[in-house]
Amino acid sequence: MTNVLVCIKRVPETSSEVRLTDDSMDIDAGYVGYTLSSHDECAIELASQIAEETKGTATALSVGSPDAAEQLRGAVALGCRGAILLEAELGQFGPVDIAAAIAAEVARRSDDGEEFDLILVGNDAADTGDFQVGVRLAYLLGRPVAMGISTVEIDGDRVMARGVAGAGTEIYSLPLPAVVAIQEGGVDPRYPSIPGRMRAKRMKIEQRPADVTPSGSGRVRLRRSAPKPSEVQILGEGPDAAAALVDVMYEIGVVPR
Amino acid sequence: MITVLAEVDGADVAETSLEALTFARTLAGGRGTSLGVVVIGIGETTDEIDDSAADSLARTFADYGATRVRFIGGPDVAAYCAAAYAAALVDAARQWQSDVVIASGTPRGTEMLAHAAVRLDAVMAANAVETLSDDPLVVSRQVMGGSILEDMRVDSPVAVLTVAGHAVEAAPAERGESSDSGRAAPEIERVEHRADPADLVMAMQRLEPTEQADTAALTGARVVVGAGRGVGGADEFDDVLELVDLLGGALGVSRVVTNLGWRPHHEQVGQTGSRISPDLYVACGISGAIQHLAGCSSARTIVAINSDADAPMVTNAQYAVIGDLHEIIPAVNEELRRRRG
Ligand SMILES: Cc1cc2nc3c(=O)[nH]c(=O)nc-3n(C[C@H](O)[C@H](O)[C@H](O)COP(=O)(O)OP(=O)(O)OC[C@H]3O[C@@H](n4cnc5c(N)ncnc54)[C@H](O)[C@@H]3O)c2cc1C
Numbered sequence: 001m002t003n004v005l006v007c008i009k010r011v012p013e014t015s016s017e018v019r020l021t022d023d024s025m026d027i028d029a030g031y032v033g034y035t036l037s038s039h040d041e042c043a044i045e046l047a048s049q050i051a052e053e054t055k056g057t058a059t060a061l062s063v064g065s066p067d068a069a070e071q072l073r074g075a076v077a078l079g080c081r082g083a084i085l086l087e088a089e090l091g092q093f094g095p096v097d098i099a100a101a102i103a104a105e106v107a108r109r110s111d112d113g114e115e116f117d118l119i120l121v122g123n124d125a126a127d128t129g130d131f132q133v134g135v136r137l138a139y140l141l142g143r144p145v146a147m148g149i150s151t152v153e154i155d156g157d158r159v160m161a162r163g164v165a166g167a168g169t170e171i172y173s174l175p176l177p178a179v180v181a182i183q184e185g186g187v188d189p190r191y192p193s194i195p196g197r198m199r200a201k202r203m204k205i206e207q208r209p210a211d212v213t214p215s216g217s218g219r220v221r222l223r224r225s226a227p228k229p230s231e232v233q234i235l236g237e238g239p240d241a242a243a244a245l246v247d248v249m250y251e252i253g254v255v256p257r
Numbered sequence: 258m259i260t261v262l263a264e265v266d267g268a269d270v271a272e273t274s275l276e277a278l279t280f281a282r283t284l285a286g287g288r289g290t291s292l293g294v295v296v297i298g299i300g301e302t303t304d305e306i307d308d309s310a311a312d313s314l315a316r317t318f319a320d321y322g323a324t325r326v327r328f329i330g331g332p333d334v335a336a337y338c339a340a341a342y343a344a345a346l347v348d349a350a351r352q353w354q355s356d357v358v359i360a361s362g363t364p365r366g367t368e369m370l371a372h373a374a375v376r377l378d379a380v381m382a383a384n385a386v387e388t389l390s391d392d393p394l395v396v397s398r399q400v401m402g403g404s405i406l407e408d409m410r411v412d413s414p415v416a417v418l419t420v421a422g423h424a425v426e427a428a429p430a431e432r433g434e435s436s437d438s439g440r441a442a443p444e445i446e447r448v449e450h451r452a453d454p455a456d457l458v459m460a461m462q463r464l465e466p467t468e469q470a471d472t473a474a475l476t477g478a479r480v481v482v483g484a485g486r487g488v489g490g491a492d493e494f495d496d497v498l499e500l501v502d503l504l505g506g507a508l509g510v511s512r513v514v515t516n517l518g519w520r521p522h523h524e525q526v527g528q529t530g531s532r533i534s535p536d537l538y539v540a541c542g543i544s545g546a547i548q549h550l551a552g553c554s555s556a557r558t559i560v561a562i563n564s565d566a567d568a569p570m571v572t573n574a575q576y577a578v579i580g581d582l583h584e585i586i587p588a589v590n591e592e593l594r595r596r597r598g
Pocket of ligand 1: 013014015037038126484485486487488510511512513514525526527528529530541542543544545546547548549552562563564565568580581582583
């Protein structure tokens with residue numbers, strides 16, 4: 001029986017154009033949708049699979065605004081049995097603060113007799129891309145951690161974690177309890193089932209303020225990267241342009257002899 | 258002294274590490290300080306570090322402005338272990354009294370620096386592209402997949418930074434660029450790292466070299482042919498694969514393609530896939546979403562083949578052919594075959 005805590009973050013959907021707030025300190029929430037990072041979606045899938053296979057539980061946790069309830073309900077629809085929202089104004093929270101808030105909650109629950117054997121986090125969030133919440137959390141809890149992992153498997157009192165790196169698949173075997181940072185690519189997140197969605201709707205989310213005094217993110221401002229002026233040279237339309245394209249390939253010297 | 262973590266393969270230094278060194282040298286120049294480079298995990302014992310490889314690496318680092326190079330080996334760092342490696346890096350940073358530790362934003366660089374940041378009680382800024390001011394240290398870094406920059410104050414006594422891949426062009430130091438840089442022979446140290454047993458529980462158990470999962474072929478390719486949703490289906494890749502073959506390149510795909518299960522994830526280019534920097538990227542049926550561009554914008558030349566002349570992939574390319582890729586690519590393949598005789 002493995003109890004998994006999966007930590008997820010509500011992030012702006014940045015596929016389309018994003019606008020900044022007047023003070024340039026944030027994304028203008030009025031113009032974007034919100035979603036989960038793809039890494040987090042995969043972490044939820046893995047948490048649900050482990051809970052099913054080991055007859056344990058998967059619980060989702062998010063640090064953020066009350067709006068993050070939407071993403072937590074999404075996680076419940078996908079198989080998580082519980083949802084915890086640690087309320088915080090994310091603008092004032094840096095990765096050090098997020099890790100501290102999660103660690104405090106895990107410790108608090110442990111004092112109440114509720115243990116999480118495995119904590120999954122997304123490798124990095126699609127918005128801030130800090131790449132460190134998992135590692136900081138692991139140090140605060142005194143647990144081993146692996147990053148860049150795409151699949152996990154429970155093997156007795158250990159977790160086998162696999163991640164794809166340049167040279168092949170790297171395999172780690174960590175003693176539980178452990179923290180693992182998940183990267184997209186190992187599993188396909190499932191679609192929510194109808195009973196899952198019903199359960200999510202009824203679910204009572206445990207909500208409380210994050211138990212930290214934030215040290216901040218260091219953000220001075222956001223700005224748009226300067227758009228490159230388009231310098232495209234249209235070689236032509238349709239198959240007739242093939243010769244011109246091959247000319248370019250020869251010109252830049254990439255056609256093998 | 259600024260400490261830079263370098264990733265090497267034999268006597269070759271990763272291009273991204275040279276970029277990180279270039280970034281670090283600019284920062285060091287402004288501060289009037291010098292650069293020290295750390296290389297970890299190159300053999301069972303420090304003696305195993307091949308002398309000629311070490312000399313050649315040290316020479317490369319010197320060209321990039323380093324005055325000290327530390328090779329760290331030993332049985333405890335023979336297999337990759339982020340915690341033990343970070344401890345070795347932190348030892349160097351402390352002994353060199355560094356107030357800045359820098360690596361490239363690769364998976365390894367990022368993981369080790371996250372550990373190092375905790376151990377140094379430091380603020381870490383991931384994916385930096387530029388230093389905006391030095392006192393206090395403010396860096397500009399990529400967020401939102403690269404479409405937005407965040408100016409971030411890094412105000413702990415030690416600052417930990419990763420440099421975004423291909424955001425800085427790697428450039429050797431010019432003579433006299435700073436008082437210390439460009440010296441022909443940097444001071445070389447060989448150190449055997451003895452790890453705390455607690456750190457070793459995180460060590461990699463094994464590496465399964467699988468041809469299938471080889472992202473190195475994609476990230477190192479001189480030519481990448483990209484394929485997106487416009488290809489139309491899992492069975493529609495024949496023309497594209499033939500073009501890959503004719504150019505001796507690698508196939509890279511968009512996230513939609515991997516999400517639909519048309520191709521495996523390790524072929525994905527972008528924010529959550531591989532970052533590539535080939536001489537030529539031919540993007541076929543790819544719209545050019547910001548997350549995709551994050552992975553391919555450092556290609557030297559981009560050619561887009563797309564039915565939509567207004568697609569961002571087209572406006573971000575140097576050359577484009579407008580139309581149906583299934584008509585264009587076979588004609589390109591034919592033309593390549595014809596010219597090669
Ligand atoms: C957190 C996050 C991370 C992401 N990470 C990545 C990532 O790493 N990599 C990535 O690629 N995406 C990533 N995305 C997804 C990205 O936003 C886009 O959805 C995706 O890149 C679009 O893929 P596409 O261009 O193949 O498909 P589409 O956007 O559907 O574009 C298809 C293109 O093909 C053209 N086309 C159609 N038919 C033809 C034809 N017959 N001939 C020629 N052209 C044709 C169309 O004009 C269009 O331009 C991420 C998104 C998020 C939210």
